[in-house]
Amino acid sequence: MFTGIVTGLGRIVDVQPLGDSDAHGRRLTLETPPGYLDDVQHGDSIALNGACMTATGFDAERRRFTVDVSAESLAKTAGLDRPGPVNLEKAVRPQDRLGGHLVSGHVDGLGTVTRFAAVGESYELCVLAPPALARYLAYKGSITVNGVSLTVNRVVDTPDGAEVSINLIPHTVANTTLGSLAAGHRVNLEIDLIARYVERMLTAGAGVAGASSTRPGG
Numbered sequence: 001m002f003t004g005i006v007t008g009l010g011r012i013v014d015v016q017p018l019g020d021s022d023a024h025g026r027r028l029t030l031e032t033p034p035g036y037l038d039d040v041q042h043g044d045s046i047a048l049n050g051a052c053m054t055a056t057g058f059d060a061e062r063r064r065f066t067v068d069v070s071a072e073s074l075a076k077t078a079g080l081d082r083p084g085p086v087n088l089e090k091a092v093r094p095q096d097r098l099g100g101h102l103v104s105g106h107v108d109g110l111g112t113v114t115r116f117a118a119v120g121e122s123y124e125l126c127v128l129a130p131p132a133l134a135r136y137l138a139y140k141g142s143i144t145v146n147g148v149s150l151t152v153n154r155v156v157d158t159p160d161g162a163e164v165s166i167n168l169i170p171h172t173v174a175n176t177t178l179g180s181l182a183a184g185h186r187v188n189l190e191i192d193l194i195a196r197y198v199e200r201m202l203t204a205g206a207g208v209a210g211a212s213s214t215r216p217g218g
Helices: 071-075 131-136 170-175 193-203
Strands: 008-017 026-031 045-048 051-054 057-059 064-069 084-090 109-119 122-129 142-145 148-158 161-168 186-191
Touching (some): 122 186, 142 161, 161 170, 186 193
Antiparallel strands (some): 008 026, 045 051, 109 122, 142 186
């Protein structure tokens, strides 16, 4: 489990194929901030841009760790198939504060940024979520964008899904990768975990299919 509070900015520095066809995944090597891996062990869960991955190897002295990502996971996430910056969060411990909201690290769908602009001292981020996720989005509800726990300020339903407007304070922009977003960029979305269970309780036995999610990495 995670909270959607980014604990470090990392960077994918190397991407290597795990096979000779598109049916194979990729091995990612990531560089982390100093000291970030001091309490990490083989097999620990670390979220990359909101996608839960398993640390398959690490070199604390070089501040690097590796994860293996399946082709299925690569197809259902954004920003994990090439070198570049990523938001990092280690799995939450029982004694940790729940600073954001309950996040599972399962990407529910890909959204598209429709607007990112300064508004006063803050920034407005607008994301078009796919139709399958629209019913889970609510005013003042929670959503995870590239692993960052955020509050929805407005929801507008459209034929293509639901556009959510989110206010980002300067601290969030400075300490996550969200500040580099622009219209047209794809982002990883995870809906509120509680909303998922509420729907299940209300529709169990009624033959209503809920959102389909993927747990990248395994």
